[in-house]
Amino acid sequence: MLLQQKDLGAEYYSLQSQEIEERIRQRITELRNDILILCHHYQSQGLFQFADLSGDSLKLARDAALVQDREFLIFCGVHFMAESADILAHKDQKVLLPHLHAGCPMADMATVGAVEQAYKELLDVGIMQSATDMVPVTYVNSSAALKAFVGERDGSVCTSSNGEKVLQWALAKGEKVFFFPDEHLGRNSAAALGVPDDQVLLWHRGERLGGHTLATLHNARVLLWDGYCEVHMRFLPDHIRQWRLREPDIQIIIHPECPHDVLTLADQYGSTEAIISAVENSPAGSKWAIGTEVNLVDRLQRQHPDKEIHLLASSSCQCTTMDCNQPVNLLWLLDNLAAGKVQNQITVESEIAVLAAKSLEQMLAIS
């Protein structure tokens, strides 16, 4: 969802980065008892240096929910993450996003309207007898509205660290599973569970019955929505082959949002937290090529000078939408708070929040 970000004005655009940082520090000191700054691993260091809490999206939302004495949760991440924080936050807390254009293109690829239409088509042709026959699973990188759709049908959210576990639960619960919105996390999880390839179908948005015949749909066990992360799509099998030739003792670790042909060549795969932990726990002198967002890889390089750490791809793989959040936007938000004005608040309607929380709680019960 693209919300309209206010023009900060010439006063802010003319500031130099050092001045911006100094003014942010002053505001943080002034507002210390009211604010908590949360930063996703993919934010640039310019913002990350101000984080009270850092982590992946779900960890941040859950950690923030434990801090109830700060009124304002400033979420340096993207829109769906701020929504999750709002769902899990105390009712008096407000979640603010530094820049309203910080969205996730992958989350936006699965609108509730399109997902409802897909379910209707499957019902109409008898692939499902009722709307709950097809167990929906959504990656946490999805809108609150889609999480609510899933919660309403007794499905579950999953993360990049528990995708396999949640998919296994869903396959035991129903005959078929619809996995949203990331094709690759869904495919990688299904492959890890040994679901045969011909029972995993890619649902093509905009095509009737996702582009499939009734026979192939009847045979399918897992339907994958055709969403993807444009950052993780940039990693290719050739990148791994090149690194292995250049550095035979290098270890390749990638995020499971990468395509399956990349994942099968890697030594390890895992969530951002798993990648950080693998690097942290490796001995000095270890060599790594990492397939995930460049800001995290750069940070690992700075934190571990005793290890050789590379981005798997040669070109920059940056989450450009998350990068809409810049230090100047944080300063603007803090200046407004100091003046008693709340800007860029992300709220989830209570009906949606209740159902979305149900799908999140289901995941916690599975995990």
Ligand code: SF4
């Ligand atoms: S890295 Fe990919 S999945 Fe994550 S927020 Fe950016 S576009 Fe979305």
